[in-house]
Amino acid sequence: MxxxxxxxxxxxxxxxxxxxxxxxxxxxxxxxxxxxxxxxxxxxxxxxxxxxxxxxxxxxxxxxxxxxxxxxxxxxGISVLRLGFDYLSSMDIVQIGRPVIQRLRDTTSYSAQLCVLDGREIVYVARASAVGEAAAAVGVGTRLPAHCTAIGRVLLMTLPQQDLSLLFPEPSFSFTTEQGPKTPQELIELLGSDYQRGHAISESFYQPGVSAVAYPLRDRDGNVVASISVMVPRSVLPADLKTSLSTQVQKAAREIEKFLHIT
Missing domain, CATH: 1.10.10.10 (Winged helix-like DNA-binding domain superfamily/Winged helix DNA-binding domain)
Known part of the structure; x- marks a missing residue:
């Protein structure tokens, strides 16, 4: 032969x-x-x-x-970004980020997760559930509206207004939450505050009784390619806990970014 x-x-x-x-x-x-x-x-x-x-x-x-x-x-256009996000979600981000969010979960005792943006939605690509947590409402592959979630807002906050207008062309959102933005203009104002802060915090923003602290993940060119967060089963975060979680989530984000910057 x-x-x-x-x-x-x-x-x-x-x-x-x-x-x-x-x-x-x-x-x-x-x-x-x-x-x-x-x-x-x-x-x-x-x-x-x-x-x-x-x-x-x-x-x-x-x-x-x-x-x-x-x-x-x-x-x-935005579909090129979606291809990039899909690639990252199936490759480097998950492989690099999974052990980091597991350590973040262990350190904080709260569930930690990684998300990417797909159009108007976030997609959970990795998650580390808190020890003793009941059946999670979200898991890998879960999609949620980006405009109503802290982990989605940090994915949106650096997009040019032109891209945001393409994503949200309607005058008002057909779906929102009690504390969530009611119009794209309200979302833009909220994203401006998140951008200035460098991260997003929500307290019963998407789901009553659940708060979150989220940070963006940037590649070596400074582009936001994913986001990391912890979810806390509390309606309001005390100031000291808010500060502590912000520090720890930021530290985890920087750890992942070090690997992204050399890939």
Whole structure:
């Protein structure tokens, strides 16, 4: 029996999908250049205008590209971020973060978790339940509205207002909580406060009788890629506990970030 040989390049390329290749090459072009006008895309790809138009329109409809309403230029959209978050949630973040949140759980005696952003929702990608905790209402894979949760707010707080407007185009939220923001504008104001503080704290904000302290996780370029938090079964956090938990969650966040900065 002859040993298997590498598939010749010609054999490999015959199975490539030209339209898909064109779209992916265009995304790489935007990744390298940032914002580009339609004319610039045509010039840099060398493709016919009709072909570029169809590709750009498809990518915009799927939110891989977003159009600047003032300049008319295009840039990478929120769906590109979602792909990145999905990759991180299945790879580095979970692998690096799981032992850290377990230690955070052991240190604080409260449940700790890691989340990533997927559109308007947060997704729990790792969780360490507190010892003796009853059946958890949330687990890995659970989705919650980002605008109503502290761990979601730290994922939203660094997004440009243009991206927030794309995520929350409605004049008011159809779902909120008693203490949660009622409109996107209220959310933006709340995110401004979170940004200034550098983290988010909620007391019975999403679920009555449950408080949370959350910090963002940043990659080496300073982009927020995930968030970490502890959940406390108390309606209100005493000042000393609030300070203590903030310090410990921040320490855990910095520990994870050290690994992210070298990957």
């Amino acid at each position: 002859s040993s298997p040989q590498a598939t010749p390049l010609k054999e490999q390329t015959r199975y490539m999908v030209p339209a898909l290749e064109k779209g992916l090459n265009m995304l790489q072009l935007f990744g390298q250049n940032g914002e580009l006008s339609f004319t610039q895309v045509c010039q840099r790809t060398g493709l016919p205008k009709a072909s570029v138009y169809r590709t750009v329109q498809t990518l915009e409809q799927m939110r891989f590209l977003t159009r600047n309403s003032i300049s008319g230029s295009y840039s990478l």
